[in-house]
Amino acid sequence: MITVSRRLEFDAGHRLMRHESKCAFLHGHRYALEIEASGNLDALGRVIDFSVLKGRLGDWIDTNWDHNCILHHEDTALIALLSQQTKKPFILRSNPTAENMALYILNDICPTLFPDITIESITLYETPNCFTKVCRTP
Ligand SMILES: [Zn+2]
Numbered sequence: 001m002i003t004v005s006r007r008l009e010f011d012a013g014h015r016l017m018r019h020e021s022k023c024a025f026l027h028g029h030r031y032a033l034e035i036e037a038s039g040n041l042d043a044l045g046r047v048i049d050f051s052v053l054k055g056r057l058g059d060w061i062d063t064n065w066d067h068n069c070i071l072h073h074e075d076t077a078l079i080a081l082l083s084q085q086t087k088k089p090f091i092l093r094s095n096p097t098a099e100n101m102a103l104y105i106l107n108d109i110c111p112t113l114f115p116d117i118t119i120e121s122i123t124l125y126e127t128p129n130c131f132t133k134v135c136r137t138p
Helices: 050-064 077-080 098-113
Strands: 003-014 028-040 066-071 090-091 117-128 130-133
Touching: 003 050, 028 050, 028 098, 066 077, 066 117, 090 098, 098 117, 098 130
Parallel strands: 003 066, 066 090
Antiparallel strands: 003 028, 028 117, 117 130
């Protein structure tokens, strides 16, 4: 199997509901996301052009997550406060951990953005030392 990956970076805030420590407080990260695709080589010898990975997912991230707050739907106080801004916070059904954010990209966003490509995994770095990798279920 041949895979290709594209790294995308963005800035976002979040906080974790019911976290035992400092992640319960609103804070931000310079996230780095790696999207990994697989497939057969095309006539030019590519799985997919890197610019397609960047274009489709990068646009979605720029619109929805970059310079935004990503919040649990139960975080009603912060949602109410931030909803007064022009850019509304991004609401997840789950706590915005790196794991849940990567699962959301893989399972909820990639099927729509990449109906023609197999996305093998999403790796999401919350910091240079802390990251998660979620893989598609075969
Ligand atoms: Zn955090």
